Amino acid sequence: MAILDSKGRLFGKVNILDLGAALVMLLVAVAVFLVPGTSGSSVAQLGVQTKPVQVDTIVRGLTVSDPAALVQSLQESKKVNVIIRNQPYGELDVVGVKQLPRSVAVPQPDGTVISLPDPRPELDFTLDMMITLAGDAQMTDDGPVLGNNKVKVGTPLELEGQTFRFNAPVVGVRIQE
Structure with a gap:
């Protein structure tokens, strides 16, 4: 055979x-x-340096029925869930919340311009604020990374708490030593 x-x-x-x-x-x-491949958690990788970072975000024109209560809720919560580019990251600490004034430029008869509080009643339900968040980020040559996403000025974040969820782009990143 x-x-x-x-x-x-x-x-x-x-x-x-x-x-x-x-x-x-x-x-x-x-x-x-x-x-074994290269997939998995990048936090478990050896040799990755992490440093504390503070991220400033700004919220403009958020419509809310009680702006003062939302600001107080954020200040008291101490933590907020963060979504970066539609990818859940986890929690970051809320370091500070600063409500920004709503003003309007008013021209004067002598040609100068002064800033006055905006008198429109509908702005009683509109909120502008700066939120400072803090956490540990992985450091790369390109800058800090949170949850496999680079965090730089302009990065869109979505902040979520028990009673809110809104977008807040990054306007500042400070790497702590």
Whole structure:
């Protein structure tokens, strides 16, 4: 009996192409399940330096029924959930919340311009504020990284608490030593 017959079968039973395909699938399964890759948590990587950072975010024109209560809620919460580019990061500490005044430029008869509080009643339900957040970030050559996302001026963050969820772009990043 020949090892390979005229139809390409080993010992007349197994097609050599089928055997090759089975071996390729077995090697792929071994590679996927047994060989370690580069995926996984980047926090567990050795040699990654972390430093504390403070991130300033600004909220402009947030419509809310009670702006003072929201500011007080943020100040008292001490932590806020952060979503960076639609990827949940986790919690950051709320270091400070500063309500920004709403003003309007008023031209004067002598040609100068002064800033006065905006008198429009609908602005009683509109809130501008600066929120300072703090946490530990991984340091790379490109700057601080939170949750595999670089955090730089202009990065869109989404802040979430028990009673709120709103967008707040980054306007400042300070790396603490």
